[in-house]
Amino acid sequence: MRRLLRAGSVLTLCIAFSLLSACPKSEEPKAAPPAAPAPQAAAPFQVKSIDLGNAVGADKKVSAPTTTFKPADTIYVSVLSEGTAPSITLAARWSFEDGQLVNESSQTIAPTGPAATEFHIVKPDGWPAGKYKVEVAANGAPAGTREFTVVD
Numbered sequence: 227m228r229r230l231l232r233a234g235s236v237l238t239l240c241i242a243f244s245l246l247s248a249c250p251k252s253e254e255p256k257a258a259p260p261a262a263p264a265p266q267a268a269a270p271f272q273v274k275s276i277d278l279g280n281a282v283g284a285d286k287k288v289s290a291p292t293t294t295f296k297p298a299d300t301i302y303v304s305v306l307s308e309g310t311a312p313s314i315t316l317a318a319r320w321s322f323e324d325g326q327l328v329n330e331s332s333q334t335i336a337p338t339g340p341a342a343t344e345f346h347i348v349k350p351d352g353w354p355a356g357k358y359k360v361e362v363a364a365n366g367a368p369a370g371t372r373e374f375t376v377v378d
Contacts, residue, residue, distance in 0.1 A: 271311035271337055273369040276362050277304045286342035293374040297352030303360050303372065305343045312336055316369075318345035319361045328358065 279288030280299045288304045295301050305316055317332040329347045345360075353376040362369045 269309040271307060271309040271314050271364070273305055273307050273362065273364055275306045276360075276370045276372050277306065278302065278360070278372050278374050279304070282344050282346075286344040293372070295353065295374060295376050297349075297355070297376055297378065299353070299376075300346055300348040301353075301358075301374070302344060302346045303362070305345070305362055305369070307337055307341050307343070307364075308339065310338050315365055316343050316345075317363045317366075319363070320347050320358065321361070322354070322358055323356045 277288040277291050278293055279291050279302050280295060281289040282302045282304055283289050286304055287306070288302055301320075303318055305318075307314075307316075313334055313336055315332050315334045317330065319330045320328040322328055331345055333343055333345070335341060335343055355376050355378050357373060357375055359371055359373045361371045
């Protein structure tokens with residue numbers, strides 16, 4: 227009988243050992259992957275410079291800046307900007323010496339970085355000699371003024 231008890235005890239131990247070894251081991255928690263760096267916030271839109279000239283390139287930038295024009299010249303203004311915005315309305319208001327309005331126009335842009343926006347005026351019968359200015363606004367807020375002269 228002792229033998230039977232001993233065999234039963236050994237069998238019980240074997241079963242207990244088998245059950246314990248069949249249990250899955252608890253895994254150590256995995257470390258969270260490092261957080262991705264936060265994307266840099268896009269720079270807000272701003273006008274960087276306003277250039278005048280009598281020609282622009284394909285990139286809409288003034289080829290040779292000048293503030294003195296001849297009566298037959300087409301007069302260009304290139305508004306260089308940086309930053310992003312879903313929608314910006316740029317406006318150019320051209321005026322003669324006494325504030326007489328020569329031309330006013332606007333363009334809506336959606337910049338995603340550096341940009342050049344071109345405006346121009348032309349007068350087939352020639353510009354009267356004198357002092358002029360162009361005022362640039364972005365969404366109605368003044369962005370800059372450039373004065374120029376037409377000489378005979």
